[in-house]
Amino acid sequence: MSHFDSRDDFDPTPHDTSADEPAEATPAEVDGDGVVADEQEGDGLVRTLPDTLANKIAAGEVVQRPASAAKELVENALDAGATSVELHIGRAGSDLIQVVDDGCGMGPRDALGCFGRHATSKLRAIEDLERLHTLGFRGEALASIGAVAQVELKTKRRQDATGTLVRVHGGTVEENRPCAAPDGTSIAVRHLFYNVPARRNFLKSAATEFKHLVETFQFLALSHPRVGFLLTHDGAEVYRTPVQSDLAFDDALRRRVVQLFGEKYEGHLTPVEETTSYLSMRGLVGPPHLARRTHGEQFFFVNGRYVKSRSLSHAVAAAYGEALASGTFPFFALFLDVDP
Numbered sequence: 001m002s003h004f005d006s007r008d009d010f011d012p013t014p015h016d017t018s019a020d021e022p023a024e025a026t027p028a029e030v031d032g033d034g035v036v037a038d039e040q041e042g043d044g045l046v047r048t049l050p051d052t053l054a055n056k057i058a059a060g061e062v063v064q065r066p067a068s069a070a071k072e073l074v075e076n077a078l079d080a081g082a083t084s085v086e087l088h089i090g091r092a093g094s095d096l097i098q099v100v101d102d103g104c105g106m107g108p109r110d111a112l113g114c115f116g117r118h119a120t121s122k123l124r125a126i127e128d129l130e131r132l133h134t135l136g137f138r139g140e141a142l143a144s145i146g147a148v149a150q151v152e153l154k155t156k157r158r159q160d161a162t163g164t165l166v167r168v169h170g171g172t173v174e175e176n177r178p179c180a181a182p183d184g185t186s187i188a189v190r191h192l193f194y195n196v197p198a199r200r201n202f203l204k205s206a207a208t209e210f211k212h213l214v215e216t217f218q219f220l221a222l223s224h225p226r227v228g229f230l231l232t233h234d235g236a237e238v239y240r241t242p243v244q245s246d247l248a249f250d251d252a253l254r255r256r257v258v259q260l261f262g263e264k265y266e267g268h269l270t271p272v273e274e275t276t277s278y279l280s281m282r283g284l285v286g287p288p289h290l291a292r293r294t295h296g297e298q299f300f301f302v303n304g305r306y307v308k309s310r311s312l313s314h315a316v317a318a319a320y321g322e323a324l325a326s327g328t329f330p331f332f333a334l335f336l337d338v339d340p
């Protein structure tokens with residue numbers, strides 16, 4: 001049994017999210033908390049952390065703030081082939097981060113299993129790493145988010161008559177039952193870091209956290225211009241960008257830029273395209289006269305994944321040459337593709 005099959009071993013017993021390690025991986029006995037039992041009194045200083053604690057620690061890397069949780073959830077929706085993704089935020093993400101998609105959904109086993117450590121459907125063997133075209137594959141996001149928030153998952157596959165509801169609070173499964181649900185998945189993350197006060201206190205002002213959420217929404221909505229997106233905050237619509245699955249990527253992107261950043265870009269975006277033997281690049285760049293004083297509207301995507309890169313920004317600025325006033329930053333959305 002491969003280590004990556006952990007979702008198959010995932011123990012569906014409520015109140016225990018820990019038993020997702022293959023038995024043969026640990027020769028010592030594993031007790032109910034996933035802690036390796038002390039073999040010798042007075043010697044056993046080295047312990048295996050219970051998964052609930054390990055997930056809580058891992059959450060520090062995966063989820064720094066509401067925006068990072070939102071990113072993970074939306075990326076999962078995109079990986080699930082959604083044509084439409086809704087992101088609902090309550091109180092700058094401290095009360096609610098909910099993502100609703102119309103993607104492939106999950107069956108009852110995966111609906112519970114996806115909260116396990118290293119639970120992923122995207123990677124089975126090390127060779128897969130060279131072929132991966134999805135946004136996630138480490139299987140850490142949901143385990144981490146579930147460890148530090150109150151999560152409600154509702155999901156249904158098209159072929160199933162009923163859906164599944166799973167509630168995980170602080171890494172503990174509180175509820176797991178069949179339920180009525182539309183095709184696709186809804187994950188509501190409430191009270192992020194409610195059980196990790198140090199992290200909660202580390203969050204910035206609501207305005208700052210919401211700014212990060214908007215930026216995250218913008219780059220996700222740009223990266224998949226044919227997918228429809230909706231962002232709401234405390235029940236009010238912030239952005240609604242339509243499904244554009246009938247458009248070619250470039251046309252969809254051009255419209256998406258205007259939907260997100262305003263009419264001012266209408267008719268002012270220049271397509272760029274370049275293909276070499278090892279990479280291809282395409283996208284849109286804005287005119288020098290609409291360049292701004294901040295980096296806020298500059299987007300690079302490498303194999304569909306948003307990256308911030310000063311050197312790439314400099315390279316673009318250099319290409320504008322004299323046309324660009326110093327200290328100003330033109331709009332661009334550039335997609336670089338290289339063999340994974």
Ligand code: ADP
Pocket residue numbers: 072076077080101103104105106110114119120121122135136137138139140141142143185
């Ligand atoms: P990763 O994305 O790295 O695989 P995650 O913890 O983000 O890990 O998700 C675990 C698994 O749960 C995914 O591999 C996928 O099979 C399933 N999953 C998560 N979100 C969704 C979703 N919105 N729709 C369908 N399946 C999902």
Ligand code: MG
Pocket residue numbers: 072075076135136137141
């Ligand atoms: Mg993921």
